[in-house]
Amino acid sequence: MRPARRLLILDDDTELVDAVARHLERHGYSPTRTYMVAEAAAAIDQSVRDALPFQAIVTDLQLPDGDGRAIVRLARERLPSCPVLMMTGSGSISGSVEAIRLGAVTVLEKPVSLETLANELRQAVDDRAELEDGLDAATNAGIIGRSAAIRGVLDALFLAAPTDATILIEGETGTGKELVAKAVHRLSRRSRAPFIPVNCAALPETLVESELFGHLKGAFTGADKSREGRFQQAHRGTLFLDEIGEMPLPLQPKLLRAIQEGEVQPLGSTKAEKVDARVVAATNRKLEQQVAARTFRADLYYRLNVVPLHIPPLRERPEDVAVLAAHFLKPAKRNLTPAAIAALERYAWPGNVREMENLIQRLLVLKPQGDLDLADLPPAVRGAPASSGAPAAALPGQGVDLYAVLGDLEDRLIREALERSGGNRNQAAQSLGIKRTTLVEKLRKMARREGS
Missing domain, CATH: 1.10.10.60 (Homeodomain-like)
Structure with a gap:
């Protein structure tokens, strides 16, 4: 049996609080009754100290010692995963808008039926649980960051993943395109079926068709037995086509047909086979430019680009650097000093997240103990010029034109x-x-x- 969800109720109408509490107890909640803002704030603080945080909050907007927006604000700071529902009898539009802006999931106009409140609360809790599962899946897949750019990627990912829409992930080398593809798979209804990755750039052109669609025994020299292609292996799952820009032009019509019609024809066969594979593609190229240059089919590009996801390079989101570094250091229980973090945030990261992961691993090997400081970083990363034996530039006695220099x-x-x-x-x-x-x-x- 699932334990009762911890619920905080705040309203100065004692009869309403009692009625809501009794009704929601029957819906699997364990309510805490409060009647003043200060009382509710103290209950939130105590729940955090006891490591028994509230899992939902229902609050009135206007109270004798303040208003419910203070509780919305406090919940966002102390209980960021806790949904807050607000009730109001004042009809204050500005107050309701402000509450939503601060993080309340909904504002309900009094009088609210107990059943409506229970339904709204259940929906808010379920939505938050799905979001937490999604964030966990994204984090487990290695998608780490707090920047607006990464939040935008995650928002689009959460919307697209439960569908069967094809997704085109664009980003520089090392930005984590395959990690995003895996997160899409984990958050989809196909998560129990296979995730099949294919690096299109690594396949010899003569074998691409056989690799994707399979072949029958005797279809070509060396085909001593029949073999399933990657589309068949990904049946009811996800097929990840990495470096899709490298796909040979003559094969692109067959790939388009496989995606559009959901069927493939193995080499040596005269019959098409039905397949049900969700396609996620990735590229570090500008496919629009390839379409213009006629090295990539426009119809295939439009079929892949149903949901575009652009992964920004690390140099464009320096606010994610410290979070990523902490993530890579977490297994070793090590830290970076503030000076080292500042240097990492200034660095351009041409190899993106992959370069950072490799750098952290190297630092841990070269310095097995203690915090990692600025002096432990390579010269190129810490911003110091490499030593060449030449003396450092000195300021002449007569001074310089700094802007000219x-x-x-x-x-x-x-x-x-x-x-x-x-x-x-x-x-x-x-x-x-x-x-x-x-x-x-x-x-x-x-x-x-x-x-x-």
Whole structure:
């Protein structure tokens, strides 16, 4: 039998509180009755101290010693996973809007029938449980972060995962595209069936069709037995097509048919086989540009891009760096000093999350004990120039034009980045830790200065 859910009720109408408490006890709740804001706040604090947090709160808006919005605010701080339902008899639209903005899941106009309240409460608790399961699945899959960009990814993921819509995940190498694909699978109704990953870039062009759709015995030289393709292996599950931009152009119509019609034809067979596989694809390329260049079929692109998910590079979400580092350090029970964290947040992370994970593993090997400090980081990460035996620049006695010196340094670094990348502005911008548009604007300014 499931234990009763702990519920806090706050209203200065004692008869209403008693009636709500008695009714909700029959629906599996263990209510705590409070009649003043201060009393409810003390109960919340006590529940946190006792490690027996409330699992739902029902509060009135207006009370003798304050209003219920204070409880909404306190619950968000102390009990972030606890849904708060607000009741109001004042008809205050501004108060209701403010309560929702602060985190109340709904505002109910008094008088509220006890059955309506029970239904609203059950829905709020169930929704919060689903959200927590989703967050746990995302965290377990390695999707870590508190930035608005990652929250946007998770919001879209939670909406799309329960459906059968195809998903196209875009992001640079190392951003965690396969982790997102696995989270989609875990949160879908197909989670008990197989998750089948395929790296399209790793397959020889001559074997891609056989690998995806299977073959019969004798279909080609070396086919000594029949073999299922990845679509068949993913039946009722999820097929993850990584690096989809590498898919050979001649095979793309067959892939499109398999996705649209839900059927594949193994090599050597004259009959199509029905398959039920949800397709999630990923790429670190700009497929729209490939479509324009006619190296990727437009119809396949539109079929894959039903739900687009863009994973932002780590350099665009520095607020996630400390959270990710703590996640990778957690198994070793180690910490970074504030100076080390600040350096990690300044670093451009060209290899994204994968680079950070590898760096943390290396640091743990090289320093088996104690906190990891700024001096433990590689020179490129901590921002110190690599030692070359040359003396550090000194300030001349007559002083310098700082802006001119910094401008010259910036021009020199931009030229070096372009030389290293062979003129590729995307790569040059990445190595400099700036956006491509920023690099283009700086190049324009350089050209104007040199022209004058």
